[in-house]
Amino acid sequence: MLRRMSPRAYLAGPDVFLPRPEAFAAKKKALCSRYGFEGVFPLDAVLNLEGLSPHDAAIAISRANEQLIRSCQLVVAHVTPFRGPSADVGTAYEMGFARALGLRVFAYSNEANDFAARCDLLFETKRRPDGSLEDAWQMSVESFGLADNLMLIGAVEDSGGALVQHASSEAARFLDLTGFEQCLRAAAKVFSL
């Protein structure tokens, strides 16, 4: 009997910046297995960076990550706001990369409030005469009631993925895997696992 290959899920997110990313990756991969996926973490590529300049090492890592995404069927992106009101830009880049390749894009955020509400907390947003919102630099604040920039949310919806927002405790902001697991559950349905 043929054994079906598990769909490969690229685990995009700022998790790579955790103090011990490998331990966190192992947790995520174990959850992936439980739902029938093979988790692929950005640090999985075996790279020999020895002797490379910091610049060349960075480019080698970027290239390896793109190759890993190309080997996957879906992305589960961790989009908890990172160092500002939006997701990590590396994660956003990878969502766009995956979407253009036709992968399904799932995403989870450990904050439950929407983008405009977050901007209001972080910056002094002001209501313009036409009703739109602007930030302290007079730049418009998207107010569509979405979790983040519309390109990110569009990728999730148009690819047939799912977005999960779940308010974690502040201490578990980058560690809580409730939303991640809900993404996997949704993805398992989509992939008929």
Add this chain to the structure above:
Amino acid sequence: MLRRMSPRAYLAGPDVFLPRPEAFAAKKKALCSRYGFEGVFPLDAVLNLEGLSPHDAAIAISRANEQLIRSCQLVVAHVTPFRGPSADVGTAYEMGFARALGLRVFAYSNEANDFAARCDLLFETKRRPDGSLEDAWQMSVESFGLADNLMLIGAVEDSGGALVQHASSEAARFLDLTGFEQCLRAAAKVFSL
């Protein structure tokens, strides 16, 4: 004699959030023409959003932007740090989308200092015992001497594009087009215009 079509350049960036984005788009497009390109601005799609919910309007805009990128041969991305130490996430998403489609990616930033230096100004970065940097959330700060997250810089370099960093005045932070024009000059060489 056949007239060659001008390569189409998608003008990604937070410019869409300016108070008068159309006027700024016109300026950018005029510069594009001067260098032999047809500038394509995210707001160029003719969309009828009437009667749509804010959510559905947002998704329609995201879809239209992706279609516009598919119609282009290059992207010139405005990556001046936006509401944090990194580029706008919508722009990052579009760079990834374009890169996966094989477009050339050019980018300009109106800040000249590198990512780690910016994080140090914005957050209290700390040196770890192993020499790496971490931010106030104990998350690693990329220290490769790059302008931003390595995925964004990798896209530019691996696609054969160019990155221009040019320190603008604070008032012209989102308006200065010096770096944009330098990108167009570099792109004109690449496209043999």
